[in-house]
Amino acid sequence: MKMNGGQALMKALENEGVDILFGLPGGAILPVYDPLIDSSIRHVLVRHEQGAGHMAEGYAHATGRPGVAMVTSGPAATNIVTPLCDAYMDSIPMVVVTGQVPYAAIGTDAFQECDTTGITMSVTKHNYLVTEAADIPQVIHDAFYIATTGRPGPVLVDIPKDIVDPNNPRSAMEWYTPDSHDLPGYLPNIAGDAELIRQAAKLICEAERPVLYTGGGILKSRGAEALLELAEMTGIHVVTTLMNRGGFPDDHPLCLGMPGMHGNYTAVTAMQEADLLIALGARFDDRVTGKVGEFAPLAKVIHVDIDSAELGKVRRPDVAIQGDCRVVTEELVKALKEMGGSDAQPDRNQWRSRISGWQERFPLTYEQSKGDELLKPQYVLEQLRDSTPDDTIVASGVGQHQMWTSQYWKFNHPYTWVNSGGLGTMGFAIPAAIGAKAGRPDRMVWAVDGDGCFQMTAQELVTAATEGFPIKVALINNAYLGMVRQWQEMFYEERYSEVYLTRDVPDYKMWAEALGCVGLKVESPEEVGPAIAQANEINDQPVVVEFRCEAEENVFPMVPAGMSNSDVVVDPSQRDRPR
Amino acid sequence: MSSAPGSEVGGTTTLVVRVENKAGVLARVAGLFARRGFNIESLAVAPTDDERFSRLTIVVGVDAAPMEQVVKQLDKLVNVVDIQELNPAASVERELMMVTVRADSEIRGQILDLVRIFQATVLNVGYDEIMVSLTGSPSRVDDFEDLLRPYGIVEVQRTGKVALPKLVKSTPDPLAP
Ligand SMILES: Cc1ncc(C[n+]2csc(CCOP(=O)(O)OP(=O)(O)O)c2C)c(N)n1
Ligand SMILES: [Mg+2]
Numbered sequence: 180m181k182m183n184g185g186q187a188l189m190k191a192l193e194n195e196g197v198d199i200l201f202g203l204p205g206g207a208i209l210p211v212y213d214p215l216i217d218s219s220i221r222h223v224l225v226r227h228e229q230g231a232g233h234m235a236e237g238y239a240h241a242t243g244r245p246g247v248a249m250v251t252s253g254p255a256a257t258n259i260v261t262p263l264c265d266a267y268m269d270s271i272p273m274v275v276v277t278g279q280v281p282y283a284a285i286g287t288d289a290f291q292e293c294d295t296t297g298i299t300m301s302v303t304k305h306n307y308l309v310t311e312a313a314d315i316p317q318v319i320h321d322a323f324y325i326a327t328t329g330r331p332g333p334v335l336v337d338i339p340k341d342i343v344d345p346n347n348p349r350s351a352m353e354w355y356t357p358d359s360h361d362l363p364g365y366l367p368n369i370a371g372d373a374e375l376i377r378q379a380a381k382l383i384c385e386a387e388r389p390v391l392y393t394g395g396g397i398l399k400s401r402g403a404e405a406l407l408e409l410a411e412m413t414g415i416h417v418v419t420t421l422m423n424r425g426g427f428p429d430d431h432p433l434c435l436g437m438p439g440m441h442g443n444y445t446a447v448t449a450m451q452e453a454d455l456l457i458a459l460g461a462r463f464d465d466r467v468t469g470k471v472g473e474f475a476p477l478a479k480v481i482h483v484d485i486d487s488a489e490l491g492k493v494r495r496p497d498v499a500i501q502g503d504c505r506v507v508t509e510e511l512v513k514a515l516k517e518m519g520g521s522d523a524q525p526d527r528n529q530w531r532s533r534i535s536g537w538q539e540r541f542p543l544t545y546e547q548s549k550g551d552e553l554l555k556p557q558y559v560l561e562q563l564r565d566s567t568p569d570d571t572i573v574a575s576g577v578g579q580h581q582m583w584t585s586q587y588w589k590f591n592h593p594y595t596w597v598n599s600g601g602l603g604t605m606g607f608a609i610p611a612a613i614g615a616k617a618g619r620p621d622r623m624v625w626a627v628d629g630d631g632c633f634q635m636t637a638q639e640l641v642t643a644a645t646e647g648f649p650i651k652v653a654l655i656n657n658a659y660l661g662m663v664r665q666w667q668e669m670f671y672e673e674r675y676s677e678v679y680l681t682r683d684v685p686d687y688k689m690w691a692e693a694l695g696c697v698g699l700k701v702e703s704p705e706e707v708g709p710a711i712a713q714a715n716e717i718n719d720q721p722v723v724v725e726f727r728c729e730a731e732e733n734v735f736p737m738v739p740a741g742m743s744n745s746d747v748v749v750d751p752s753q754r755d756r757p758r
Numbered sequence: 759m760s761s762a763p764g765s766e767v768g769g770t771t772t773l774v775v776r777v778e779n780k781a782g783v784l785a786r787v788a789g790l791f792a793r794r795g796f797n798i799e800s801l802a803v804a805p806t807d808d809e810r811f812s813r814l815t816i817v818v819g820v821d822a823a824p825m826e827q828v829v830k831q832l833d834k835l836v837n838v839v840d841i842q843e844l845n846p847a848a849s850v851e852r853e854l855m856m857v858t859v860r861a862d863s864e865i866r867g868q869i870l871d872l873v874r875i876f877q878a879t880v881l882n883v884g885y886d887e888i889m890v891s892l893t894g895s896p897s898r899v900d901d902f903e904d905l906l907r908p909y910g911i912v913e914v915q916r917t918g919k920v921a922l923p924k925l926v927k928s929t930p931d932p933l934a935p
């Protein structure tokens with residue numbers, strides 16, 4: 180079938196099962212926006228290209244399917260670099276199509292030309308500059324394959340205008356449906372080595388103080404069920420990193436919650452004291468390990484990851500298994516069953532009672548606000564958690580509010596936590612929540628955002644309002660870049676430098692209304708529940724609830740940057756308790 | 759690709775990287791080194807017998823530990839097909855040097871002696887200069903360059919080394935499966 184490159188691009192995207200595209204048109208990508216009119220793919224018109232990228236990420240987080248964004252050349256391409264890097268750090272499957280100046284004009288400093296593939300080389304899993312219209316079907320097919328297999332990640336496809344412009348003879352091509360990939364350097368390995376899996380099973384059967392250290396690889400591989408089976412069969416406690424919140428139910432008795440800089444005391448300490456860490460799809464990130472040399476000093480390590488470059492990158496494992504987390508976990512369960520299943524596990528009662536001792540002495544805690552104090556953010560999050568359906572999807576920004584959300588929410592279902600972990604991108608919450616809602620319209624979607632973050636991407640609420648994505652935003656207004664304020668309080672002798680945002684400017688309620696949302700403002704604890712109930716009732720419009728919170732509240736526990744996890748600082752009220 | 763850190767003579771490692779012969783691949787490979795602050799000491803690029811692929815021979819001076827990580831990251835590049843870390847003892851290495859040396863009539867004879875001893879080739883002769891070339895192992899090329907230096911090297915160009923693994927010498931066991 181004869182067609183032009185622009186039509187081929189739309190058809191190729193349709194063939195990959197794309198149902199929604201987040202984007203914003205411009206000169207170089209214009210010819211593709213014409214066949215878009217006739218396509219089955221829904222396009223969501225964003226207000227800033229960063230929004231398009233984070234929406235694609237949010238969609239991928241919530242559905243497991245690749246998110247797709249399409250923007251023009253030059254400034255639009257640079258605007259989407261942050262989401263690409265975010266997706267790269269968090270292994271999010273995403274395909275971004277960018278327009279480019281005509282092939283012959285590349286390298287001439289043409290209007291809105293930038294070296295998009297050069298700029299994005301280090302923040303994508305792979306990228307393409309397509310030079311011929313005839314290459315489009317194959318490149319798109321390969322791009323989705325690369326984005327979604329192995330360790331997932333973002334792939335960028337840069338398309339010069341002439342090969343999609345029907346008025347240019349270079350756009351003429353014959354359609355074909357690619358049915359294979361010619362990628363001799365790309366062979367993702369799924370299955371783990373059977374002998375190594377047996378060795379791992381043996382270590383597990385010998386361990387007295389084992390901990391399952393589970394990361395984003397569990398969710399990426401859709402391995403939550405396998406993990407549950409492994410944990411229940413062995414009775415081993417599970418810590419879920421920021422990237423695996425929801426990958427193991429928080430309500431499960433074996434769940435210790437989040438480890439790391441602001442992790443639960445018990446999760447941090449159990450890892451420190453463990454004699455075996457079973458790391459599944461986790462990457463020993465510095466926010467988890469604290470001072471690496473003093474991290475889990477007594478532990479042997481089993482490390483499972485699909486990316487062999489993760490094995491030994493930070494900590495030398497005793498058993499390193501390259502493979503898909505779900506597949507390897509299932510194999511591990513089988514191997515353990517062959518060794519006797521639960522009966523082959525040693526008596527770990529002593530370890531269990533140490534764990535429950537820590538849990539009793541060092542639960543998450545905060546002091547409720549008194550008198551005319553403003554709200555405590557932790558209280559807001561508890562209320563929000565308890566007045567929303569169990570499978571609510573929660574997206575968050577980056578800062579104190581993010582840590583409180585991860586700490587106080589009960590994640591009992593996979594794919595309910597949408598978050599910027601590795602890059603820590605302020606402004607992620609609102610567009611990511613929109614993407615999640617686009618992927619899961621059946622679910623309630625809340626964004627928990629900071630006042631600083633909100634001001635970075637609030638314009639996408641216009642997208643939410645006009646395109647019909649009734650997300651809800653819990654805005655934790657603490658008048659500060661709170662996380663930075665906390666560091667200045669603790670580590671810079673309370674010398675506050677450029678962290679005060681002001682309390683009343685902007686007027687968030689008015690701003691929300693101007694953006695096409697319902698705006699609510701909450702100041703006292705009694706108003707919190709009713710405001711959430713009111714927001715939950717609104718299904719035809721986005722809602723922003725401004726919770727006016729205490730500025731001075733700090734996130735605890737905390738392992739100060741560069742310190743050992745053994746030196747975790749607990750809440751002031753717990754500091755004289757025996758460790 | 760072996761996971762053990764590769765050859766390290768004088769703190770250098772030789773990587774032979776087979777890549778897809780496509781635009782931009784060299785930039786991807788070079789970028790991985792540059793991002794970690796590793797200097798590439800020499801680099802030779804040429805197509806292989808299969809025109810879909812090129813072979814890069816890269817010599818880098820780095821410690822073993824970050825090298826292992828670089829090799830793994832290189833391996834992740836979609837266009838990188840395979841990587842060999844070559845130990846000089848287990849490989850045959852060659853390099854080409856072209857050099858122009860000052861050689862007025864008084865000393866030309868001495869230089870031609872060196873050319874004979876090293877089995878180098880005279881490429882061009884000028885009024886008081888001579889241009890020669892030598893192909894050999896990198897250390898032999900080093901020696902030749904060192905011996906020419908006192909006469910006054912005008913210009914020198916080396917290709918960077920290329921290498922292939924040494925061949926198996928023992929007869930394969932005819933009874934092996
Ligand atoms: C784009 C970006 N710029 C700067 C930072 C550094 N940073 C991390 S948290 C934070 C404060 C966030 O403030 P806010 O959104 O109000 O959240 P809070 O900590 O007050 O809950 C800043 C500035 C960042 N993570 N991302
Ligand atoms: Mg704030």
